[in-house]
Amino acid sequence: MSKYYQGIDIGSSYTKLTVIDETNRICYQDIVKTMNRDKQELANILTKIKSDYNIVSICATGYGREHFKDAHINKTEIYCASVGVSTLFPEAKSIIDIGGEDIKVIKTGGDGKVDDFYMNTKCAAGTGTFLIEIAERAELPLARLSELASKSNFDKELNSFCTVFAKTEIMKWIFDEVPEQDLARGIYISIVNRIAKIRMDKTLPIFLIGGVIQYHPFLKTIVEEKFQQRVVVPENPQMINSFGAAILAKKHAESEIKIASKY
Amino acid sequence: MSQETIKQPYKIKSAKLMKELMGNYFLGMKDKTKKIAWCTSVGPAELLRSFGFEVHFPENHGALLGATRTATDLIPEATKLGYSSEICSYLTADVGSYLKKETPLTEHYGLEGPPKPDLIVYNTNQCREVQDWFEYFAKEKNCPIFGIEPPRYVDEVSNEAIENVAAQFKSLIPLCEQASGQKFDIDKFRETLRLSKEATDLWKKVLWTARVSPSPISFFDATIHMGPIVVLRGTQMAKDYYITLLKELEDNVTKGIGFLEAEKCRIYWDGMPIWGKLRPMSELFAANNAAVVASTYCNSWVFDAFDEKNPFESSALAYTEIFINRSEHAKEKILKKLIQDFRIGGMIFHEAKTCFSNSNSRFGMPLRLKNETGIETLVIEGDLCDLRFYSEGQTTTKIETFIEQLS
Structure with a gap:
């Protein structure tokens, strides 16, 4: 059997x-x-x-x-x-896992052993929940956020570490009549810039996993722009x-x- | 989960005796005929005791507020008074307890609160916060106050520093005489220091039993059993207690009994305990067969330098060379030796939000130690008393990942 x-x-x-x-x-x-x-x-x-x-x-x-x-x-x-990513891609890499309430950055060799890791424990800014809250305030449909952002060249970010205050911050953009595709891209930039503040080996390729990348594929483009590194999204990253x-x-x-x- | 059965860490039998001892210490504070001095935890307790003072340690009360998880409710009372919620949560919890007239001392020992002081003495060898904290109470209680201010963050303690601090100790004498009604007696000071030295030597032996694997005592046990060396050093009772505890632990070493049956890895804990989470933390590590066996926190009450022949100079050296008062370079040297002596595989740095002085991860030390010695390090965020700064789910995942990494 x-x-x-x-x-x-x-x-x-x-x-x-x-x-x-x-x-x-x-x-x-x-x-x-x-x-x-x-x-x-x-x-x-x-x-x-x-x-x-x-x-x-x-x-x-x-x-x-x-x-x-x-x-x-x-x-x-x-x-x-x-272990999961290394089974599919046995090489040294950084894994960025963006989940509902946390971000994890993992440095691993080809064997799946964790060499180093970072995880947010102070606040959940830049996670899936952050995305949901901000998109709701901006009245942007979550399902279309990725498609909208792909049409923009906007380069601004939300600065607040607090999700609730970031919602106040995006209101300023709305009052300034920032187009919705720019709002969408600005939200993604805010997430990626938060990740960029975490210590990471710049020489390694980046693998994006978790629920956020599953439903927001355009994030990959922003990560590529920011890190200037090979970025891979495995099939079914969630x-x-x-x-x-x-x-x-x-x-x-x-x-x-x-x-x-x-x- | 049908995983291998994980045993709970064993209980140290001497704990019963320690509870009695600590209970008697607090009940002794009810005696209105005794003169009371308040003192910082690494302040000149021996000198105060030589004048017959009973000594109350506000930090001990702060830890009690943290351990009983009452601190989080009390801290806002102090912040309403203008104290930031990001300064020492011992201070804010203790001030909050005073303002709200709530303390676990009432339930446990029938005390209305900490005893009224006749003299307040602090030493800024650990931080500047104690100065503000003790001055607040000196004003509230209309009580004389004396501050010892040694050189801070020293690499090694110079002779000038010893002379400076010894002179400050001597300047305290007239105030002690006035508040206690007793003349200074050098022989009493020598005797108190001798007892303190004997107790601290025993305490060091207790902590050093953890060099053996399986270790008979964990860091979490030690944070409880350090009670007498903090509040009763300089007394025969403290010395007697550590004789009993040491015997129990040495017997366990002889029999090969550790607090864990098998140690998967050995860990050093840096910084303050998270008092309100002591038990869950202890159980978390035990469930993963990870032995937390060393800390500079519990070592803070190891005073090798005490010498009754030179009571002032040796006290000055002992209280100035404590870990928290050392330079980054000196701290790293001490830590590297601990890693070797205790055969440490991983170091956990507790970055306590409200304790700047005892959070050693803020200037890159964990990464430097990792690069220089190859040891794995982890930084966790939390606090000594204020649980609003601690995220349990996320921190558990971090610690378990770290243990997986070490295993």
């Missing part, structure tokens, strides 16, 4: 699930809202995975990792991101941490077999 491995990334906004087989091939992926009070949707997905695949090991990651009782191991999303978790679930299962075979 074939063996399968499951990764579950319980993030602040969404819960992502990936199932892989013994060759690391992705067999199944799904995504549900984390804070959905109706737990049935996630329960249905888990039941489906259980019935369709012979899952031998589960790794949980993300903020909710401690709460997923069926997991065999828990690993941080920083490690999972590093799912990569759950993929990394699935890889670690597989490694865990293999090490258990090794231990068992010793006795």
Whole structure:
């Protein structure tokens, strides 16, 4: 009977699930809202995975990792991101993971080991939640933000570190009748400039992952402009941490077999 | 999670005795016949005790407000008075407690608040905030105050600095005589310093048991067991307590028992504890089999220089050469030795928002140490008392990633 491995990334906004087989091939992926009070949707997905695949090991990651009782191991999303991206791209790199409430910058070699990392713990400016709040104040539809920004050459940013005060700041742009495509690009520049203040190895290529890049692909262009470096966005960048978790679930299962075979 | 079973860290049995000792210390403050001096935690406690003062340490009260998580409610009272919420949260919590007339001392020991001072003494060897803090209370309590102001951020302590500080200690004597009603007695001072030296030597031995793996005591344990060396140094009780504690820990070392069964990695903690999160922090590291075994914070009450033969000069040296009062260069030298002595694999720097003086990550030290020694370092943001500056979920992820990195 074939063996399968499951990764579950319980993030602040969404819960992502990936199932892989013994060759690391992705067999199944799904995504549900984390804070959905109706737990049935996630329960249905888990039941489906259980019935369709012979899952031998589960790794949980993300903020909710401690709460997923069926997991065999828990690993941080920083490690999972590093393992997930490195499995697909085994080279030295910087990973920028922009999630719902945080930004993580990870330096990693080709083997997936975390060499260095940074994570915001003081405020959530420049994250997915920041984007939602600012776009709402600017009355810009989130789904069109990327397309709008691509039509602009605007080069200004919002300076405030506080998301709420940044909303006040964008009102000034609206009073000045800044066109909506410029507003969109200005919001993206603000996010990228915040990332640029974080210590990063300038010689390494950048891999963008997380929910924000999944839905705002134009950010890649701004990152390229700012960092003057090769920028890669893996396929399904929002799912990569759950993929990394699935890889670690597989490694865990293999090490258990090794231990068992010793006795 | 069906992961390998992780045991909780063991409990140190002497803790019961320590609680009694600390309880008696606080209950002793109820005795209205005794003269009370307030003193900074690394101030000249021995000199004050030699005059028969009971000594109250406002920082100890600040830590209590932090540990009981009452500080966050009290700090706004001080900020309403014009104190910034970004200055020392011991100060703002303590002033807030005074203004709001709320203290855990009431529930635990039946005290209305800290005892009324007959004399207030501070030493700016740790920071300038203590001066403002103690002056506020001197005015409020209409109490005489004396400040010792040594040279700050010294590389090594010069003879001039020792003479300077020793002279300041001597200048304090007339005020002590007036407030206590007792004449200065050099023999009493020598005796108090001898007892303090014996206790501090024992405290050092207690902390140094953690050089062994598995270590019998964690940094988090040490922040609790340092109570007597802070508030009772110079007394027989403090010395006796550390004899008992040391014996327990040495017995555990002999038996090979550590607070963790197996240490996956050994960590140094820099800066202040996050008092309101001591237990969850201790459990977080234990759950990941990471042993936090060294700190310069708990080492602050190791006074190697005390010498009863030269009580003034040796006290001046001991209180001026403390880690917090040293240059970046001297601090790095001390840290490099600790890394070796305690076989440290990773260093966590707590950048306490309201404690500038004891946050050593602000001038690039973690990266310098990493580059020079190859040791992994992590900076976490938080505070000693004000939990509004601490993001638990994010910090947990950072710490767990760091441990994954070390393992």
